[in-house]
Amino acid sequence: MLSRRFASSTRGFATKVTAKEFSGKVSTLTVKVNAGSSVASKDGLAHLLSRFNFHNTTPRSALRLTRESELLGGQFESKVDRESITLSAKFLAESLPYYVNALGDVLKSTSFRPHELPESVLPAAKVDAASANACPVFKADELLHALTFRSGLGAPLYYDGVQKISLEDIKEYAAKVYTQSNIEIIATGVNQADLTKFISDSVFAQLPAGESLAAKAAPKTFEGAETRFRSAGQSVAGVAVPVKAADYATYQVLTSYLNSALSTLNVEAKFSQYSQVGLFTIIAKSSDATAVAADIKAAVAQLKAGLDLSAAKALAATELALAEETTGVKAVDVAAVKDFKLGKFNYVAVGDVNNLPFADEL
Amino acid sequence: MLSARSIKQSTVSLNLKRTFATAYGKTQYTSLSNGITIATESNPDAKSATLGLWVGAGSTSENPYNNGVSGLLNQVIVNSNQAEFNKAGLKFGSNVAKEYTSFFTQGLKGSLPQAIELLNSKVAQAELNAEYVLKQREITAKQLEAFEETNHAGRVFEHLHATAFQNTPLALPTRGTVETVSDLIAQDLEKFHKKNYVAGNTVVVATGDVKHEDVVALVEKKLQIAAGSVPEISAGKFLGSEVRLRDDTLPAAYIAIAHEGEAINSPNYYVAQVAAEIFGSYNGVEPISKNLGTKLSGTVSEFHLADTYNHFSASYKTAGLWGYAAETSNVGNIDDLVHFTLKEWNRLTISISPAEVARGKQLLKNKLLFSLNSPLAVAEDIGSKVVTVGRRASVEEAIAAIEKVDVAAVKKWAGAKLWDQDIAVAGTGQIEGLLDYMRLRNETSMMRW
Numbered sequence: 001m002l003s004r005r006f007a008s009s010t011r012g013f014a015t016k017v018t019a020k021e022f023s024g025k026v027s028t029l030t031v032k033v034n035a036g037s038s039v040a041s042k043d044g045l046a047h048l049l050s051r052f053n054f055h056n057t058t059p060r061s062a063l064r065l066t067r068e069s070e071l072l073g074g075q076f077e078s079k080v081d082r083e084s085i086t087l088s089a090k091f092l093a094e095s096l097p098y099y100v101n102a103l104g105d106v107l108k109s110t111s112f113r114p115h116e117l118p119e120s121v122l123p124a125a126k127v128d129a130a131s132a133n134a135c136p137v138f139k140a141d142e143l144l145h146a147l148t149f150r151s152g153l154g155a156p157l158y159y160d161g162v163q164k165i166s167l168e169d170i171k172e173y174a175a176k177v178y179t180q181s182n183i184e185i186i187a188t189g190v191n192q193a194d195l196t197k198f199i200s201d202s203v204f205a206q207l208p209a210g211e212s213l214a215a216k217a218a219p220k221t222f223e224g225a226e227t228r229f230r231s232a233g234q235s236v237a238g239v240a241v242p243v244k245a246a247d248y249a250t251y252q253v254l255t256s257y258l259n260s261a262l263s264t265l266n267v268e269a270k271f272s273q274y275s276q277v278g279l280f281t282i283i284a285k286s287s288d289a290t291a292v293a294a295d296i297k298a299a300v301a302q303l304k305a306g307l308d309l310s311a312a313k314a315l316a317a318t319e320l321a322l323a324e325e326t327t328g329v330k331a332v333d334v335a336a337v338k339d340f341k342l343g344k345f346n347y348v349a350v351g352d353v354n355n356l357p358f359a360d361e362l
Numbered sequence: 363m364l365s366a367r368s369i370k371q372s373t374v375s376l377n378l379k380r381t382f383a384t385a386y387g388k389t390q391y392t393s394l395s396n397g398i399t400i401a402t403e404s405n406p407d408a409k410s411a412t413l414g415l416w417v418g419a420g421s422t423s424e425n426p427y428n429n430g431v432s433g434l435l436n437q438v439i440v441n442s443n444q445a446e447f448n449k450a451g452l453k454f455g456s457n458v459a460k461e462y463t464s465f466f467t468q469g470l471k472g473s474l475p476q477a478i479e480l481l482n483s484k485v486a487q488a489e490l491n492a493e494y495v496l497k498q499r500e501i502t503a504k505q506l507e508a509f510e511e512t513n514h515a516g517r518v519f520e521h522l523h524a525t526a527f528q529n530t531p532l533a534l535p536t537r538g539t540v541e542t543v544s545d546l547i548a549q550d551l552e553k554f555h556k557k558n559y560v561a562g563n564t565v566v567v568a569t570g571d572v573k574h575e576d577v578v579a580l581v582e583k584k585l586q587i588a589a590g591s592v593p594e595i596s597a598g599k600f601l602g603s604e605v606r607l608r609d610d611t612l613p614a615a616y617i618a619i620a621h622e623g624e625a626i627n628s629p630n631y632y633v634a635q636v637a638a639e640i641f642g643s644y645n646g647v648e649p650i651s652k653n654l655g656t657k658l659s660g661t662v663s664e665f666h667l668a669d670t671y672n673h674f675s676a677s678y679k680t681a682g683l684w685g686y687a688a689e690t691s692n693v694g695n696i697d698d699l700v701h702f703t704l705k706e707w708n709r710l711t712i713s714i715s716p717a718e719v720a721r722g723k724q725l726l727k728n729k730l731l732f733s734l735n736s737p738l739a740v741a742e743d744i745g746s747k748v749v750t751v752g753r754r755a756s757v758e759e760a761i762a763a764i765e766k767v768d769v770a771a772v773k774k775w776a777g778a779k780l781w782d783q784d785i786a787v788a789g790t791g792q793i794e795g796l797l798d799y800m801r802l803r804n805e806t807s808m809m810r811w
Contacts, residue, residue, distance in 0.1 A: 026731045055649070066653035070721055073728030090732055120649040127647045261444035314451025318469045321409040322453070326736060331409075 014180040014209055017199055019192040020328070027093045027189035031103050034214040035177035036083040038152040044159030045173050047128070050085045051121045052170060053078035058109040065102060072098060078106075082145070082153050083215070083274055085177070096190055097198050104203035107178040112171050122159075129158035136236040136350045137283055139229060141270070144240035144281055147225040147346040152215075153274060179210020188328070218244070218276040226347040226359040235289040235351030237296040239362075241342070243271070243278035250309070251280045253337045256319050257312035258282060258299075265302060266295045289355035300362040303342035313337060389744060389756065390574040394582060396589055397561035400568075401744050401754075402577050405737065408570035412737040413477045413577070414466025415485055416565045416745030419558035420459045421538070422531035422595050422678075428550050430502070430538015432558075433458045435488075435551045438498045439465065442491070443484040450476045457742065460523075460536050461679055462749045466741060471571040478580045486564075486587045488555060492548040503540050510540070514616045515687060517607075518788045522618040525605040526683060526786035532598035560590025567745040570737030598681030602784020604799050612791035614669065615693050619700070619802070620685025620786050621779055626677045626751045632726075632763045633775040634684050637710055638675040639729070640722035640772075641686070645670045655721060658706045666692050667699040679750045683786070684779065696795035704805035710776035719769050727764050731757070782807035 040046040054076060055062050069076060074091030076099070087106060089099040132138045146154040159165070185204070187195050199205065221242035243251050251271050258269035267282045282303075284295035313334050320331035349356035392400045420432050440456045447454035452469040465485045467477040510517060520535045527533040537543075564587055568577045600622035624634040644651055644659045646669045651659060662668050671688035690699055734740050734757070747754035755763070783806060789796050796802075 024731075026728075026735075051649075062649070063653045066650055067655045070655050071724060073724035075728070075732070090728075092728060092731070120652075124647060124649050260448040261441075262448045311449060314473075315448050315453070318410065318451050318453060318473075321470060322468060322736075325409055 015199070015204060015207075016184045017192075017196055018184070018186045019190050019195045020188045021191055024189055025092055026090065027096055028088060028090050028187065029096070029099050029103060029190075030086060030088040030186045031107065032184045032186065033085045033087070033107075033177055034083065034182050034212060035085045035173070036081050037155045037157050038082050038149075038215070039177065039213050040155070040173060042163045042165055042169060043156050044125075044161070044163060045165055045169060046085060047080050047157065047159045048117075048121060048125055048165055049170050049173055049177075050078045050080035051125045051128070052110060052112065052116070052174075053085070053087055053106050055116050055120065056111045056113055057105040058111055059105055060102070068098070069102070074099060076102070080157065082155075082157060082272075093189055096187075096194065100195075100198045100202050100204070104199075107183070108203040108207055110174065112167060112174070114167060117167050117170070125159045129160055132158055134233075136231065136234050137268075137285060139231070140236045140238040140283060140348050140350045141281060143227055143229060143348045143350070144238055144346055145279060147227060147348065148221055148223070148240055148242050148279055149219055150222060152219050153277070153279075175208075176210075177213060178207060180204075180207045181210045181212045182214075183207075186328070215274070215276045221277065223344040223346060226349075228349045228353045228356070229351075230353050231351055233351065234285055234287050235292045235356060236283055236285045236349075237292050237356050238281055238283045238348045238350075239296065239300060240279055240281040240346045240348075241344075243280050245276065245278070248273060248278060249332045249334045250337050250340055251278060252320060252332060253309045253312050253316040253334050254280070254307070254340050256316035257307070257309055260312065260315055262312055262315070265299045267299045289352035292351075293355060293357050297357060297362055300342065300345075303340070306339055306341040308339045309337055389754065391748075392574070392578050394561075394578075396587070397564075397591065398581065398585065398587060399565045399748060400574075400578055400581055401565060401748055402568040402572055402574040403740055403744065404568075404572050404574065405570055408737050409470075410468055410737060411471050411474055411477075411568065411571045412466055412468050412741045413474060413481070413566070413568045413572070414464055414741055414745060415481055416462055416464045416567060416749040417559055418462050418563040418592060418749045419554070420461045420463055421534045421536045422461050422598075423554070423558050423593065424531070424534055424538075426534065426542070428542070428546065428554065429534045430506075430543040431546055431550050431554045432463050433537035434495070434499060434502050434543060434546055435554060436463050436465070437502055438490060438495055438551065439485055439488050441498060442494055443480070446484070447480055450480065452477055452480070454480075455738075458537060459746065460532060462746055464742070464745055466567075466738065468738060474568075474572065474576065475580060475584070478584045482585045486559060486585060488559075490548045490551055490555075495546075495548040495551060499543060499546060502537070503543050506537060506540050506543060509537075514612060514614075514790055515689060518616045518618045518790055519687060521605050521607065521790075522620055522683065522685075522687075522786055522788040525603045525788060526600055526620060526622075527598045527681065528601055528603065530598045530681075531595055532678060532681060556588070557593055559587065560593075561587045562589075562591035563593065563749070565745055565749045567741045567748070569741040569744070595679075598678060600681060600683075600784075600786070602786060602803070604787035606788075606793060606796070607790040608793050609790055610792050610794070614689050614691040615696055615789065615791040615793045615796065616687075616689050617696070617700070617789040617793065617796060618685065618687040618787070619703070620683040621783055621806075623675050623682030623684035623779070624677055625680050625682050626747065627679075628677070628682070630775050630779075631677060632760070633767050633771050634675040634677075634682065634779075636719065636722045636726055636764065636767045637772055637776060638673040638684060639726040640710070640714070640718050641673045641706060642722075642725065643670070643672040644668065656706075656718075658703060661702045662699065665695065665698065667695055667702065668692070671703075685785070693792040693795055696793065697797050700797065700802060701805060704802070705808070707776075707780055708806070708808055711773055711781040714769060714772055714776075716769050719767065719772055723764050723767060727761055730760060730764075780806065
């Protein structure tokens with residue numbers, strides 16, 4: 001979102017609190033916890049904890065939270081990604097104290113009742129995993145992460161039942177990650193002083209101090225690997241390269257270029273940016289595997305030969321500005337970007353693998 | 363909650379402070395002598411500028427023989443020129459709806475002159491290549507085929523319009539059908555363009571990092587749209603009726619039921635919106651669905667009567683639809699689903715409570731404010747309303763109107779529009795259990811309560 005005033009404060013307690021002020025009526029409150037799938041000790045643990053959020057807490061039942069929130073008109077959700085669990089709420093500005101307390105209670109005093117895991121959390125988590133894995137592009141993305149990072153960022157995003165997870169595991173994980181030093185609070189459309197006051201009076205201030213679990217160094221990455229996964233439905237071929245933080249700008253422009261009409265290639269590019277490392281992927285997709293094979297071969301050939309990216313810099317600047325408006329992530333400067341050449345990469349084929357090429361055929 | 367007083371105060375403070383997209387910047391309008399309307403809402407905090415043309419030429423401007431021409435024309439223009447916009451650092455997007463079609467660019471402020479030049483040469487003065495049209499026609503036909511085969515809920519919604527507004531322009535599918543699109547040639551598109559892309563039928567909208575005067579000056583200098591007034595379109599007319607496309611090979615039943623709703627300009631527009639929000643939507647896989655504060659969601663959740671449902675109040679220039687679309691894999695209990703739904707709708711007339719109305723109002727206000735979350739969303743709201751009905755209610759006006767809705771207003775509206783009134787029904791999938799029309803129609807009222 002766009003900041004009129006931007007202020008940040010860590011006074012008083014260890015949680016970083018950031019507020020961006022503007023005079024609209026809508027406010028958002030986001031709690032970012034360094035507890036995504038790359039942090040959890042068991043695969044799927046982060047996903048189950050995220051799905052446990054907004055269930056019964058000691059001071060407030062899930063029913064009461066839903067009904068009270070309906071009367072205020074607000075919305076809340078918990079999402080998991082590879083680095084974090086993000087709890088967020090959207091509401092009219094005057095409801096800020098309510099949502100500060102509601103989100104604080106979720107972190108501090110979720111009840112973790114035994115029946116909730118099998119009756120409510122697991123069914124919802126299984127639907128998430130099943131609907132995501134039904135998409136061959138998601139499957140390819142997962143496999144490319146696994147090839148590139150092996151563990152950590154390479155761990156599966158959603159619970160798949162391979163590793164057994166008990167209620168105790170989830171409780172322990174919650175106690176470990178929901179700590180003052182491991183969360184960051186970001187609010188938009190609220191006054192910094194108000195927010196700091198509400199938060200220091202709320203249960204957020206009663207969370208244990210803990211320590212930050214955020215990645216502090218770039219993880220080890222692997223290149224030159226490939227894997228194949230048979231499945232019915234659409235076919236996908238994907239190529240990925242790990243990206244060092246210094247090269248982010250180049251890959252932003254490359255992503256804009258490949259996804260725009262400036263490129264004649266029939267592939268989709270995606271740049272997943274993490275705190276210490278990035279993963280750039282290109283994906284060819286079609287119900288016809290031979291078309292996928294041709295598309296991915298053409299793309300790799302062109303990228304290996306080298307690309308002049310200067311034509312896409314203006315478009316990338318626009319896309320970054322748009323992203324900054326919606327996500328608040330500061331746009332990187334793309335002025336110095338020149339060209340790109342593909343070196344070693346990881347490769348995945350999903351779908352009708354008999355008709356998809358191997359990495360050494362690209 | 364907002365009192366009328368606090369709204370007044372916030373309006374005053376708006377003059378002192380500009381706001382972000384959430385978004386109550388003032389919309390400024392200018393009408394040029396040639397008939398083009400310019401509407402802008404500037405926001406100096408925004409980092410991008412959105413500029414677009416909204417043209418009153420959607421599927422309601424078509425006839426059964428050229429159905430799909432607005433969508434195909436839109437695709438041809440966007441796909442053949444995307445690269446040129448991208449070269450200039452602009453994102454070029456579009457939208458096709460029943461009553462309008464839009465072309466918009468997103469870019470940095472400095473690119474506005476280029477954006478308007480490109481919109482002029484590529485949209486207003488569009489030149490079509492006959493061969494390229496044929497190629498796009500094939501792609502569009504494939505997309506429509508995929509829509510028919512995979513998007514069952516979307517298909518049911520189109521059929522609901524087709525039966526409810528039969529023999530009026532609102533009945534035509536938004537993007538046409540495979541059959542109608544496959545007959546179109548470049549001359550059809552040119553003819554449609556010439557008739558509809560005229561000054562009186564066009565609104566230029568700019569939002570974000572823009573200044574009204576700059577936009578007006580640019581449009582005056584650089585946008586040449588043929589003179590002409592809004593082509594006449596006959597009004598939509600509701601007819602209680604049904605269409606069933608039973609297909610037992612699909613995994614679920616997809617059903618939509620609707621009463622006649624309200625037009626955009628109707629004084630009861632917000633009453634109908636609140637009434638739809640009172641019942642809201644439901645998604646069975648989310649744990650929160652068990653806790654929602656409506657009787658209907660409680661019944662549906664306890665007996666698994668539906669997987670999802672979604673109440674809507676869809677409004678157009680001359681007509682509207684009020685109802686819901688549901689999807690259920692529990693195909694043996696469709697009669698229960700429909701019965702409990704319609705009995706709840708009955709309650710809007712006879713026993714809806716103040717708490718339910720207050721909850722619906724609050725949810726609607728938030729939904730409205732949440733939806734205006736980017737310069738493009740604001741532009742879409744302004745463009746679609748101004749081009750169809752000539753004006754757009756400001757956010758303050760909308761909130762004040764929602765505030766005014768009370769139990770008496772809901773009961774009065776529901777008594778006139780829902781109680782013992784005809785319904786339109788559309789369904790596909792395993793709908794053997796969807797009772798016949800008269801059984802459903804009889805549920806719109808009850809003998810005692």
